[in-house]
């Protein structure tokens with residue numbers, strides 16, 4: 312079995328891995344490097360794909376160049392942009408089918424449409440607990456897990472040389488507030504199935520604990536919402552637009568006390584398909600992103616501020632988001648002021664750009680006398696002790712940490728060593744554009 316570690320082995324994000332067995336290849340993920348995407352966003356349209364690769368925005372898949380005909384499928388375990396955002400730039404080299412859960416494919420279709428790219432590849436929906444035959448030798452199975460976007464799965468590929476598990480982004484939440492807990496019985500059976508290798512997400516490997524459940528965050532969020540509703544100002548909450556479980560909780564915790572408006576483009580992009588899949592109910596909620604409609608909604612809100620809850624974009628302080636614009640006084644019809652409250656139901660993703668953007672946003676809010684609450688949030692990624700659980704549960708022959716720079720991958724390796732693995736023998740710290748021969 313050959314593992315092509317294409318992207319996400321020198322950085323957080325830009326995930327792309329391929330597996331080859333018996334001259335057949337399956338690709339997992341084609342993601343953006345999100346901080347580079349922000350850094351180069353103003354010039355991306357003028358750059359060729361090669362130039363975008365050179366700037367480190369998307370994975371360099373040239374290592375597969377002469378083998379594209381061997382590719383049997385491109386598989387996406389979930390729809391975060393650091394896993395699927397680069398599809399429109401890379402897909403032209405491959406004719407194979409694209410496989411994902413229904414919600415993941417909804418988002419992929421939207422990405423292709425936004426980039427004016429027709430989809431030439433066959434799209435195949437696969438649900439958790441289902442399998443798909445990719446060839447005479449390869450079977451793909453999806454296993455349900457929890458994360459921070461609907462439709463997240465572990466991808467289990469069965470090959471004549473043993474199994475391969477792509478476990479890139481998930482958490483082990485035993486008390487999710489939406490959907491089932493992870494399919495532990497299936498995960499544990501992998502230990503008895505000749506599992507040759509596991510690629511695993513290490514973004515939160517430094518946190519020496521288990522990841523907190525979403526139900527803990529829900530309780531924390533309830534406390535914040537109840538307290539700020541006591542003040543007679545406007546209340547704004549911002550979170551990740553793809554975090555449908557969190558958005559459901561915010562709507563539920565409002566308990567119809569205030570009229571909810573959702574404002575911002577990315578909210579529309581993730582909430583609309585979630586409504587169609589019945590993952591979220593937004594009856595009675597106004598959802599808008601175009602400047603004119605946002606202005607007219609804000610005019611209504613301003614007349615009755617204490618009766619509204621605004622859910623909006625801007626959790627990372629993004630310059631074009633609704634929250635940043637509000638803080639800058641860019642809207643004619645509503646100005647933030649004293650007694651208004653902002654709940655950040657998120658953490659700042661620690662890239663220099665995000666840190667700077669958020670600091671600027673918080674400064675503006677402070678100057679306006681707006682009170683804000685940070686980190687009302689739990690992460691969507693397994694942490695160090697979850698990793699230990701996972702290593703023990705699946706008992707993979709080889710471990711390949713991913714979704715991090717060398718330091719993160721090495722930190723995972725030290726944990727694997729504690730669990731009896733040996734560096735370079737059966738736990739492998741790779742780099743982008745390398746091939747591991749197992």
Ligand SMILES: [Zn+2]
Pocket residue numbers: 389391458480
């Ligand atoms: Zn993710």
